[in-house]
Amino acid sequence: MADPRQEKIALLTSLAKRRGFIYQSSEIYGGLRGCWDYGPLGALLKMNVKSAWWRSVVTKHGNVYGHDSSIIMHPKVWEASGHLSGFCDPLVECLLSGSRFRQDQLEAESGTVFEYCGAKSTVNDKRSDDSYKVLAKNKGEYDKAKKTAREFYSVKRGIEKPELLGEKSYEIKDSVGEFNPENGGQLSEARNFNLMLKTFLGPAEDSAATVYLRPETAQGIFVNFDNVRQATRAKIPFGIAQTGKSFRNEITPKNFTFRTREFEQMELEFFCKPGTDEEWHEKWKNERMQWYIDYGIKKENLRFYEHPKEKLAHYAKSCSDIEYLFPFKAQPEWGELEGIANRTDFDLKTHGEFSGKILSYFDEETKEHYIPYVIEPSAGGDRATLAFLLDAYAEEGEGDEKRVLLKLHPCLAPVKVAVLPLVKKEGMPEIAEKLYAEFLDEDVNAQIDINASIGKRYARQDEIGTPWCITIDGDTVESGTVTVRDRDTKEQEKVALNEAVDYISKKLRKSRP
Ligand code: ATP
DSSP, rough: OOHHHHHHHHHHHHHHHTTTTTTEEEEGOOOTTTTTEEHHHHHHHHHHHHHHHHHIIISSSSTTTEOOOOOOOHHHHHHHTTTTHOOOEEEEEBBBOOEEEEEGGSOEEEEEEHHHSEEEEEESEEOOOEEEEEEEHHHHHHHHHHHHHHIIIIIHHHOSSEEOOEEEEEEEEEEEESTTTTTTTOOOOOOOEEEEEEESSSSSGGGGGEEEEOOSSSHHHTTTTHHHHHHHHHSEEEEEEEEEEEEEEOOOOOOOTTTTTTEEEEEEEEEEESHHHHHHHHHHHHHHHHHHHHOOOOOOGEEEEEGGGGSSTTTOSSSEEEEEEEOOSSOOOOOEEEEEEEEEEHHHHHHHHHOOOOOEETTTTEEEEOOOOOEEEEEEEEHHHHHHHHHHHEEEEGGGOOEEEOOOOTTOHHHOEEESSSOOOHHHHHHHHHHHHHHHTTTTEEEEOOSOOOOHHHHHHHTTTTTTTEEEEEHHHHHHEEEEHHHHHHHHEEEEEHHHHHHHHHHHHHHHH
């Protein structure tokens, strides 16, 4: 039987495509790996996720300032930040198929390794003395292993009808990154692969014109620290926040929009006095965790992961990730939604050294100069959107009563209200059109749906997460009331037609965390 968690991701992917949330990028040309497009509903949902983040991180805190830096920055930025020399993943390649994997993401494997010291052709005198190993995870895979080895000598070494030479075998246990999980074939030694995407500025395609697409938005904030501080006259502690695209040439983009090569980040750099950093780190950790809960993710699907000291990035004093229980097959199923790091004074200090412009702060009260410490909650817009979708996906009822729904928080739902005339006569469509226009006028994103049975129309709205449906029926024509149906409870309430817009707007406002 299929794993129900995996079934969920398959169902959601199909709903996302069918209803216009998320599609593969450049689909008509066969798609582009690691890139995704957001359709009409997906674009709204992601925009709502970003607005909810902005409201919580920027608007609600008087001392956090918004920012929007460019994607392409001076190449020195990446030298100073350490990305040019150190932003690498260990890449391994299958010697037979050329498939590439991130070594640290491969699962541990056990079994019997068959090692050959070469092969010779059975039709001519060609031979190869290169050794080659294949992993057989169980007895039944012995023939498969031999077939893979023969294929290697035939395809990669040009040996026609090869006979394998010198078979040796030995057992391995929990070995990581030696064999291709798909065909058992030997992988290359790991080499470091820089994840930054390169391009050229201007007409000359030489090293002097080489620039990088930013792999994180944070550096655009650090280099503008002085500009923002001066313009806002901000006093420590204060923050600078921005959302925007980042690019990483991920070796193995996978799991729908979880790991992509172009993605959106929502980052805050919060500057504080050294010595107060640990307290601020705790505050931001708790506040950011609460944000996911407030916008509807179930507590049991969220957890903190504390990075062990020996695995921290070179600049970080401590780092905690907020993780979500993603229904992906690969272990671990917990996946990072957001990293919250104490970056110390590393960034301002190194940009100061590389640029020659000291990026420090003068405390007018204590008359001290110091380089602020930075707490960085760094979230992914696409990963958050995916987690909200997955957590909202639900199936209820049986048989004819069965319905699929997205229990999205009303603030995140792409469509807030649907206006549905019960029948296409007695003036109901005209009343519906008018009400629909009033919602749009009030900036409440609405849909009008005139066709199909009322049950089918409710089902369409449930499936895209619309929190409320308003039915225009006989009572509307006779006594000026409409029926408001709640997506989650299916409860219905009568409301005066001329108060409907106000009623929904108030509900929306009240739902805001
Ligand atoms: P991972 O370990 O999953 O590669 P990371 O630790 O490199 O992530 P950060 O550098 O901390 O990620 O980036 C902050 C956030 O940006 C992540 O928590 C995630 O939400 C998002 N993010 C990073 N890389 C990707 C990606 N390839 N695709 C989608 N989102 C990403």
